[in-house]
Amino acid sequence: MNLWKKVILALVGIGVVYVGIVLGFMYSGVRAEPASNPDTILILGSKVVDNPARPMPVLRERLDAAIPFIEKHESAKVVVSGGQGEDESASEASVMKEYLVAHGIAASRIEMEDKSMRTEENLANSNAKFALGKTVIVTSDYHLYRALMLASRQNIDATGLPAKTQTGALFKGVPREVLSITYAWVFDW
Numbered sequence: 562m563n564l565w566k567k568v569i570l571a572l573v574g575i576g577v578v579y580v581g582i583v584l585g586f587m588y589s590g591v592r593a594e595p596a597s598n599p600d601t602i603l604i605l606g607s608k609v610v611d612n613p614a615r616p617m618p619v620l621r622e623r624l625d626a627a628i629p630f631i632e633k634h635e636s637a638k639v640v641v642s643g644g645q646g647e648d649e650s651a652s653e654a655s656v657m658k659e660y661l662v663a664h665g666i667a668a669s670r671i672e673m674e675d676k677s678m679r680t681e682e683n684l685a686n687s688n689a690k691f692a693l694g695k696t697v698i699v700t701s702d703y704h705l706y707r708a709l710m711l712a713s714r715q716n717i718d719a720t721g722l723p724a725k726t727q728t729g730a731l732f733k734g735v736p737r738e739v740l741s742i743t744y745a746w747v748f749d750w
Contacts, residue, residue: 583739590705593721595630599637600694602627603719605683605708606643606653607701614651616660618728619701624660626724627699631666639666640691642674642683680704680741681711681749688717701726703735707742711749 604627607620616624631639639661643653652675662668674690677683687693695718698708702723712719726734 580739583742584735586742587703587706587735587738590707590709590721591702591723593705593709593723595697595722596695596720598695599634599697599720601640601691601696602631602634602637602722603640603642603683603687603693603696603698604657605680605698605700605704606641606657606677608646609649609651609653609656612650614649614656616653616656619726619730619734620653620657621660622726622728623699623701623724624657624664626722628661628664628666630697630699630722631661631670637697638691639671640674640687640693641671642677642687644675644677644682646678680708681745684708684712684715684717688715693717693719696720697722699724701730701734703731703738707738707745711745714749 604623607623608617609615609620610617641654641657643657645652654673654675658671658673661671672691674687677686698705698712698719699722700708702725705721705723709719709721
């Protein structure tokens with residue numbers, strides 16, 4: 562076998578091992594348990610579509626996971642966090658609030674952070690605006706490890722409530738999350 566084949570095989574092998582390690586960390590978020598007495602329930606945004614805007618399946622899964630937890634913890638404030646992308650007709654936070662209200666959560670309980678475009682910003686902006694206290698972060702199961710890691714780096718006392726991903730979003734979301742975790746490990750300090 563020539564040298565180039567050996568180098569390519571070695572790089573592929575290293576890549577496979579690295580992805581396996583990242584997937585292991587990602588899996589730890591899937592098993593997260595939320596705190597039983599949170600001050601804040603923070604729901605992280607995801608893509609909205611159409612006009613009027615509606616949540617895509619990934620965001621609906623997050624909201625549907627949050628609703629029973631919100632109902633069970635009546636004293637916790639609810640923060641929905643997500644800005645408006647160029648291809649979105651409304652902010653993710655406003656669509657999330659509308660969805661929660663339509664599903665029986667009192668509008669007076671829900672605070673909106675509608676400027677964030679990335680997970681790190683969701684956490685920083687929400688904490689600056691609302692002083693989160695003991696927080697349960699609600700996001701997709703494959704996304705929770707990174708959300709909790711970034712929360713810890715910002716000294717947010719957080720646990721997580723993973724929203725089980727039922728959709729085909731795993732095929733797009735997991736590879737993107739592998740890259741996002743890598744970026745967060747290196748740059749999001």
